Each structure stands twice: as structure tokens, then as C-alpha cells.
Amino acid sequence: MGQEEKILYILDTNVLLHEPLAIYNFQEHDVMVPMTVLEELDNIKDRKKDVSRDARIAIRAIDDALRDASPEEITEGVPLPTANVEAGSASGHLSIYADHALPKVQEHLPTSANDNLIINTALYLQEERKPQKVVLVTKDINMRLKAKGAGLTHVEDYRTDQLISDVSMLAKGFQELGGNFWEQVSDCETRSDGRDTVQEVTAPEIANTYPNQYLLDESDQFCGRVIGSDGERLQFHDLGRERLMSRTAWGVSPKNIYQGMALNALLDPAIDLVILTGPAGCGKTLLALACALEQVVETGVYDKVIVTRNTPEIAESIGFLPGTEEEKMAPWLAAITDTLEVLHKSDENFEGSMHYIMEKANIQFKSINFMRGRSIQNSFVILDECQNLTASQIKTIITRCGEGTKLVCSGNLSQIDSNYLTAVTSGLTYIVERFKDFEGSANVYLNGVVRSRLASFAEEHL
Incomplete structure (x- = not known):
């Protein structure tokens, strides 16, 4: 492949945070990392957030590729090993570009913002490398709009890890x-x-x-x-619809056939992973918790219930909250305690029932940030709101599950709060597609809102 046929991909910081090993995913084409991106990774790697781990992995990957190269070779480009390139064919190159040294006449946008520095670099190289195709790769929609508005011909989202397009x-x-x-x-x-x-x-x-x-x-x-x-x-x-609709768990019966299918998967000990998706109010959390209590307290299939979820970025470090880990997690797991209240609201001694069940089912609230290194045995694990997790974060939870553990992942792809995730790049979407052919998993989209007519109208019309 000639140099003119090779594409030069310039990576933004968020691409490397989303996929730390992204430099290896461009096959025979060239990859360039601006110096500004390295500086941003350096600022992120020491933060007390989960994203700092991805920054460190990205830095190590770049270091491994350039470790034995001279400064001149790093500027020109060092060959990258790529598994998908045939023997004897051209290899892509990785280079670092000192974007702070751009000529002043090439500053199309004010250089006060890092995004503008990266866009200016792409615009300069678009002219400098003609007729080679230069592509800026970023997951920031606004940055893509700015780059196109400034005159950059080719701007793309990073889609290598997308398993579906819609x-x-x-x-x-x-x-x-x-x-x-x-x-x-x-x-x-x-x-x-x-x-x-x-x-x-x-x-x-x-x-x-x-x-x-x-x-x-x-x-x-x-x-x-x-x-x-x-x-x-x-x-x-x-199975038969009538039998499905007649099953109960902790006093909860399915209100539609979709809940019936979910109940069937949740109560089957042969299924290790159940993925529940659907709109708000379709019963994901209620069914998961009811089946957890049924199989821990009544049938004794599992020893305990572990509930975890991602905490919002503003409070990803839960250390500022008072109390134990369970007490710190309580504000982010209100959906679970609300559901427990619904399941026991008709009991004579409501407070007593809640305390009894929490103790009897050994319900533990855990932060996803402290799940690494653990091995979870004989437990019913509920991973709630996992539309906000990356594939890497969900993998962390799945690989913690040991013998006799069942994992339930639930989420609503229309309620993603992360700045770097969309419905097609969410970890929830990723595991639905990746585990589709695994005989130990089941996936159910809970069609229909059963919470209330108000919630149903809001889901359909807002």
C-alpha cells in the first residue's frame, strides 16, 4: 500500500479513554497522537476516578509501542503490530505530534482550548500531507461539529467496538x-x-x-x-403462556408476557446471566429483587444478595459520604430500597419486615469501584442502571462472579448519563450482543410500562 492510500488517523483523548488500546485497531493505516492528548491523559491518570485506570492503560500502550524508538522515529512514525494485517503487507505507524509548535498562521481556532489545538493540528496536517487522507477521530459530538465548521474534511466517531449501528x-x-x-x-x-x-x-x-x-x-x-x-x-x-403467567416470586406475578419470560429466566438456576432492558417502569428492578429474595430466603439456592451500580461521575468517589460502604451507597441505590418497600408495604409491621428481610437475605450494597479483585460465590448479584457502564466496567463485574453466582444486568438505553457513551456504545448493548450465543445467558426486553398510566404516557410522548 502506497503512502497516499494510507489514512492518517488523529486520535482525540476521549477515544483513548473509551478504548485504551485503540492505537492497535486501525489495521494498516497510520495513527497520530497529538502532544495535547498525552498531556490530558497525564492530568487524568492520577484522578481518583475509574477513568484514571483507562488513562494509565492508554499511556502504557503508547509507551510499549514507542519504547525503543528515537525522537526522530517517534516523529516520523514507528511500525505498529496489528493482528489483522496479512504477512508481508504494509503496517500502520504510530507517531507523536508536537502540536504546540504549529506555525501561528495555521491557528484556525483560538488555542486557549485543548480541543482547538487538536483541531488546528488536523487542519494543518490536512494541507501538509496532501493528497493523503487525514481523519480526526473523536467521540465528542461538539468537537466534530467545530472541526467540520473550521474546514476539516474528514471527522469520524470511533466505532471500532460497535457491534450494531442502530x-x-x-x-x-x-x-x-x-x-x-x-x-x-x-x-x-x-x-x-x-x-x-x-x-x-x-x-x-x-x-x-x-x-x-x-x-x-x-x-x-x-x-x-x-x-x-x-x-x-x-x-x-x-413453556406455554398460561404457565409462564402463573409463576410467582416473593408474591410478585407477571403483568404481561414479557415479565413472564423475564421471571422464567430469573428463576432458572441454569442461566448464570440475565440481561433485562426496557423503558422506565417496565419492572426490571422489581422482578430482579423479587426473584433474588425468593431464591435466597425461600429456596436457599443462593446465600446472599449483592446489589451494585455505577455512581454518578460527580460522586464517583463515595468517600465523602458518612457511614459504612453500604450506608454510603444507599443514596445511589434508592431504587432498590423503594422496591423493597413496595414488596412489603402491606405487611402489618412494615419496618420490622424491612429489617428482617435485609438481614435474612443478607442484602449487601456494594460500590462498583471496589469490586475488582473480589471473587463472589453463591450469590445473586444485581447490577442496576448499567447503561451508564462501559464494556470494560461490566467485564470487571462479570469476571468477579464465581461458582453458584447469578448476575442480573438491568438498564434503560434511553437514560444514559455518561458524556462518552451512546446507546450503541454502552456496555449494556455490548453484553447483549456478545452474550447472545452463550447458552448460560438470557436477554429479555421488557416491552411496556406497568408502573402507572402517568409513567406510560411520559415514556411514549416525552
Whole structure:
């Protein structure tokens, strides 16, 4: 590949915070990191926030790539090892650019802001490197707008880690089939698997099934959960809507078939990971907590309940709050305590019930920032509001789960508070797609708001 065919990608700081090893993801093309970006990473790496870890990883990755290079080689570019490049083909290069040394005549934007320094660098190199294509890569929407307004031809978001291009394409965990399912089946074999009935059929028009995906039809009677498919034959657990809707957990019954499917997955000990998505008020937290109490207090499947969630960036360090870790986390886990109140509001001694259940179920509130290094055994773990987590942060939690532990991840992709995440780059979206084909996981999109008619109207019209 000639130099003119190679693309020069200039990386913004937020790209390296989002994906610390991003320098290795541009295949045979060249990557440039402006000096301003290194300075911003240096300022971030010592902060007492989770993002500081990503900054340190990014700095180490750049150092590893440039460790043995001379100053001249760093300016010109050092070859990068890339796994996806064929043997003998051109390799991309990594370089550092001293953007503070730009000629004054090239300052298209005031240099008081770091973003402007990086944009000025991209504009200068766009002219200097012609006809080579120069691309500024940033996850900052406003910076992309400023760069285009200043005359930069190519500005892109970092999408290498995106598994889908539109959140509407995200797997919902179920297929809704037209007509009556059984009328479309030409051949069927039935067998028993414990208390479950397993059906193996010559598959009708069902495409792209995956393990533990639910199947519904228009008959209001059929519901199945996929075991596997070879393209011609489909195996599934025959659940039946009536049986699904009649199941209860800690006194909670499903209000619609989507909650019924979620309850089925939450109460199945063979499923280690349950992912619940859906709008506010669809019952994600209520169902998760009810199933947790049922399986800890009533059936004894698990020893304790651990509840964790990401804390807002303004309070990511919870040290300023008084009390123990559980007491510090209480303001951010009010949704859980509110749900406990709903589950026990009709008890004669409401306060007594709350204290009893908290102690009996051994409910522990933990900060996600202190989960690293732990090994969680025989627990029911609820990771709430995880639409605000990156894939790396969710991986931290998942890799803590040991034998006999069930993890429930819940979140609403329309309520992302992070400055650096969108619905398609959220860690919640990432795990839905990554774990789709894992036989130990199930995903259910809880369609419909059941909290109140006010919440339902707000979700639909605001």
C-alpha cells in the first residue's frame, strides 16, 4: 500500500479513554497522537476516578509501542503490530505530534482550548500531507461539529467496538411469530427433560435463533425457549403462556408476557446471566429483587444478595459520604430500597419486615469501584442502571462472579448519563450482543410500562 492510500488517523483523548488500546485497531493505516492528548491523559491518570485506570492503560500502550524508538522515529512514525494485517503487507505507524509548535498562521481556532489545538493540528496536517487522507477521530459530538465548521474534511466517531449501528437492531431476547405456531409445524418430536417438555420440530419460518431466545406467536397460548437449531430442526422448551403467567416470586406475578419470560429466566438456576432492558417502569428492578429474595430466603439456592451500580461521575468517589460502604451507597441505590418497600408495604409491621428481610437475605450494597479483585460465590448479584457502564466496567463485574453466582444486568438505553457513551456504545448493548450465543445467558426486553398510566404516557410522548 502506497503512502497516499494510507489514512492518517488523529486520535482525540476521549477515544483513548473509551478504548485504551485503540492505537492497535486501525489495521494498516497510520495513527497520530497529538502532544495535547498525552498531556490530558497525564492530568487524568492520577484522578481518583475509574477513568484514571483507562488513562494509565492508554499511556502504557503508547509507551510499549514507542519504547525503543528515537525522537526522530517517534516523529516520523514507528511500525505498529496489528493482528489483522496479512504477512508481508504494509503496517500502520504510530507517531507523536508536537502540536504546540504549529506555525501561528495555521491557528484556525483560538488555542486557549485543548480541543482547538487538536483541531488546528488536523487542519494543518490536512494541507501538509496532501493528497493523503487525514481523519480526526473523536467521540465528542461538539468537537466534530467545530472541526467540520473550521474546514476539516474528514471527522469520524470511533466505532471500532460497535457491534450494531442502530440500537433498534439490538437483540430483544424473543421473536414474535405471525399466526399460530403449531399450524406451521410439519414434524414434531416430544421428550421430557426433567420437569420440562422439549419439542424438536422442523422449523417453520424462524431465522437467526440463539440459545434461550423466547418464541411467541399470535395465539396467546404458545411460548417456547430455544435450546438450539441446526437450520432445519429447532429444539425448544415448551413453556406455554398460561404457565409462564402463573409463576410467582416473593408474591410478585407477571403483568404481561414479557415479565413472564423475564421471571422464567430469573428463576432458572441454569442461566448464570440475565440481561433485562426496557423503558422506565417496565419492572426490571422489581422482578430482579423479587426473584433474588425468593431464591435466597425461600429456596436457599443462593446465600446472599449483592446489589451494585455505577455512581454518578460527580460522586464517583463515595468517600465523602458518612457511614459504612453500604450506608454510603444507599443514596445511589434508592431504587432498590423503594422496591423493597413496595414488596412489603402491606405487611402489618412494615419496618420490622424491612429489617428482617435485609438481614435474612443478607442484602449487601456494594460500590462498583471496589469490586475488582473480589471473587463472589453463591450469590445473586444485581447490577442496576448499567447503561451508564462501559464494556470494560461490566467485564470487571462479570469476571468477579464465581461458582453458584447469578448476575442480573438491568438498564434503560434511553437514560444514559455518561458524556462518552451512546446507546450503541454502552456496555449494556455490548453484553447483549456478545452474550447472545452463550447458552448460560438470557436477554429479555421488557416491552411496556406497568408502573402507572402517568409513567406510560411520559415514556411514549416525552
